[in-house]
Amino acid sequence: MTHPASVLAWLTEATWPACVDAVRTHAPEDADVVLLHVTGHDAAGIAHGAYAGLLGRGHRELDPGNRLEGLGAASADRLFAAAERRLGRPCRRLERHGRAEHEVVAAAEGAGLLVVVRDGDTRRPGPGSLGPEARFVVDHATCPVLLVGP
Numbered sequence: 001m002t003h004p005a006s007v008l009a010w011l012t013e014a015t016w017p018a019c020v021d022a023v024r025t026h027a028p029e030d031a032d033v034v035l036l037h038v039t040g041h042d043a044a045g046i047a048h049g050a051y052a053g054l055l056g057r058g059h060r061e062l063d064p065g066n067r068l069e070g071l072g073a074a075s076a077d078r079l080f081a082a083a084e085r086r087l088g089r090p091c092r093r094l095e096r097h098g099r100a101e102h103e104v105v106a107a108a109e110g111a112g113l114l115v116v117v118r119d120g121d122t123r124r125p126g127p128g129s130l131g132p133e134a135r136f137v138v139d140h141a142t143c144p145v146l147l148v149g150p
Helices: 016-026 042-055 064-087 100-107 132-140
Strands: 006-011 032-039 092-097 113-117 145-148
Touching: 006 016, 006 064, 016 064, 016 113, 016 145, 032 064, 032 100, 064 092, 092 100, 100 132, 113 132, 132 145
Parallel strands: 006 032, 006 113, 032 092, 113 145
Antiparallel strands: none
């Protein structure tokens, strides 16, 4: 992302409604809104490895990692569609794969604003209200960050 008037909204399954609502409230109407979702490789990678290690490398069509990848993509599509409906304005989708915290920081490079939702223990204010991934993003993002409650 290089457009300085761009707003990057980091969507997670647990916090996306609050993120979209914050964009609706705080992003200028003419801002280029980008909805970001990151799919991790953990579950599919473990399934691929287990299948290859235990059952051999033949019959790729039976590899459970492929099914997990497909389920992840379908889930991301549903999340994007719901977020777009809730946002109610033009936006773009950005799907990345890898460690969420690293992918979000990389995607936010050059953004005008990054919207992040608290994902930790929100019963008490303070550092514990951020999970490890959100804490990393807040600490390492090179653009302004809007931190909102769930």
